[in-house]
Amino acid sequence: MEQTATNQTENTVNTATEWATNAATYLDECNLEKSAEFQKEPRRYTQKEAVDYLRINAKTLKSYVAELGIDPTNGDHDHASWSITIDELYRIYDYTLAQTKEGKKFNIKPLFKRTQLQKAVRISLNNQKGGCGKTVASVSLASGIATEYRERYRVLLVDTDPQSNASQYYAPGAHQQDRLTATDLMLDNFDLDEGETFRDVVKSSCLKTTIPNLDILPATQSDRSIDNLDRFVKSNDVENPYGLLDNILNQVEDDYDIIIIDTPPATNMATFNAYFAATGIVVPVSPEAHDLKATAGYFEFLPTLVSTLQNYGHPGYEFMRVLLTNYSNNSVGAQENRSELTRMVGSAKYEAGIVESEAIRKLANDDLSVFDVSQSQYPRTKQTFLSCKTNLMAVIDALMNDIFAVWKKQESEVK
Numbered sequence: 001m002e003q004t005a006t007n008q009t010e011n012t013v014n015t016a017t018e019w020a021t022n023a024a025t026y027l028d029e030c031n032l033e034k035s036a037e038f039q040k041e042p043r044r045y046t047q048k049e050a051v052d053y054l055r056i057n058a059k060t061l062k063s064y065v066a067e068l069g070i071d072p073t074n075g076d077h078d079h080a081s082w083s084i085t086i087d088e089l090y091r092i093y094d095y096t097l098a099q100t101k102e103g104k105k106f107n108i109k110p111l112f113k114r115t116q117l118q119k120a121v122r123i124s125l126n127n128q129k130g131g132c133g134k135t136v137a138s139v140s141l142a143s144g145i146a147t148e149y150r151e152r153y154r155v156l157l158v159d160t161d162p163q164s165n166a167s168q169y170y171a172p173g174a175h176q177q178d179r180l181t182a183t184d185l186m187l188d189n190f191d192l193d194e195g196e197t198f199r200d201v202v203k204s205s206c207l208k209t210t211i212p213n214l215d216i217l218p219a220t221q222s223d224r225s226i227d228n229l230d231r232f233v234k235s236n237d238v239e240n241p242y243g244l245l246d247n248i249l250n251q252v253e254d255d256y257d258i259i260i261i262d263t264p265p266a267t268n269m270a271t272f273n274a275y276f277a278a279t280g281i282v283v284p285v286s287p288e289a290h291d292l293k294a295t296a297g298y299f300e301f302l303p304t305l306v307s308t309l310q311n312y313g314h315p316g317y318e319f320m321r322v323l324l325t326n327y328s329n330n331s332v333g334a335q336e337n338r339s340e341l342t343r344m345v346g347s348a349k350y351e352a353g354i355v356e357s358e359a360i361r362k363l364a365n366d367d368l369s370v371f372d373v374s375q376s377q378y379p380r381t382k383q384t385f386l387s388c389k390t391n392l393m394a395v396i397d398a399l400m401n402d403i404f405a406v407w408k409k410q411e412s413e414v415k
């Protein structure tokens with residue numbers, strides 16, 4: 001008997017070790033594909049897309065491109081198909097803005113500048129249900145807000161999930177570069193250099209992405225040490241165990257207008273911190289039957305979560321929303337569940353949801369959001385890409401309306 005038990009223990013250890021070794025090989029191979037220097041291509045704009053964005057005619061665009069010394073052939077002069085990068089597009093926009101100041105008339109908007117009364121809006125996307133579309137929603141919202149509004153809102157995407165899926169999109173080299181993650185900052189896993197402040201460390205941990213006005217505070221797989229957060233909090237006698245992320249984001253409050261926080265499928269210390277740091281919450285829900293039951297269980301837990309946070313001084317949320325994700329308009333089951341969801345949360349559910357789309361699925365395989373590529377780069381049916389983008393814009397517009405309402409309220413409160 002004892003012999004069998006020993007065998008079983010040994011077998012378990014051996015199997016686990018074998019899986020771990022094979023997995024490490026697999027991860028090494030993935031990392032080879034994405035070396036530390038790997039940077040994905042910035043988004044490119046065709047002439048038509050640039051004209052649409054800049055609202056100037058093609059002739060003016062061409063002359064500005066020449067005046068700014070931009071090469072719209074991507075170095076390939078012989079097979080020149082016209083396109084410019086997002087950085088170049090922004091340069092032309094700034095140039096056009098400068099001309100407006102000199103009295104020329106263009107149909108463009110000034111860049112957004114928060115007033116002193118307006119605060120950065122921080123939105124946490126969480127549902128303890130795994131795979132319900134949190135990361136796709138977080139990444140799509142963050143990149144869409146950054147690229148699709150000419151006001152050029154400054155967006156920070158925060159990844160608090162050790163699976164680091166959101167980070168794969170915008171900081172694929174973070175792990176090899178030994179970048180500090182949101183978790184490292186929460187765990188105080190760093191030493192300050194001479195003359196360096198905590199704010200300096202947080203600022204330099206928010207990494208640039210291929211979109212100039214989108215930064216990311218990444219997670220990496222080694223963030224499993226988030227499990228240590230409980231121990232850290234106890235052994236360091238932390239006054240507010242849920243306020244660690246909030247404290248980090250306070251350091252960069254002036255650098256961003258909108259902060260989107262992607263979370264793990266759990267209600268652990270990381271998610272509590274995301275909730276505490278947030279000023280608004282969006283719960284992504286996939287309206288499949290089993291997902292809805294899990295979400296219902298999660299809603300049952302929300303009052304406990306909210307009161308715990310309020311005991312530590314959280315002032316409550318500016319908005320609480322539910323966002324349907326990854327569903328088909330034709331599915332009868334999904335329609336029934338959407339009605340059930342409306343019964344649970346009423347008008348808090350956004351009218352528009354993120355519909356299941358081949359474009360999202362296909363691009364996500366390459367860690368790309370729909371807003372990372374030009375329509376002309378999408379390899380499949382253009383219509384699929386376009387309708388996905390239109391759908392996402394409806395969701396983004398709805399969220400932006402909530403954000404505008406917050407800023408409007410903040411402006412009027414003190415007057």
Ligand SMILES: Nc1ncnc2c1ncn2[C@@H]1O[C@H](COP(=O)(O)OP(=O)(O)OP(=O)(O)O)[C@@H](O)[C@H]1O
Nearest residue numbers: 130131132133134135136265326355356357360364
């Ligand atoms: N609207 C959509 N259309 C097509 N595929 C989608 C859509 N939303 C999500 N998916 C796919 O579903 C899977 C799960 O999505 P995602 O990673 O966003 O979920 P998640 O809630 O972040 O998961 P986890 O709980 O593991 O963090 C991914 O493969 C993603 O590409």
Ligand SMILES: [Mg+2]
Nearest residue numbers: 134135161165
């Ligand atoms: Mg995720």
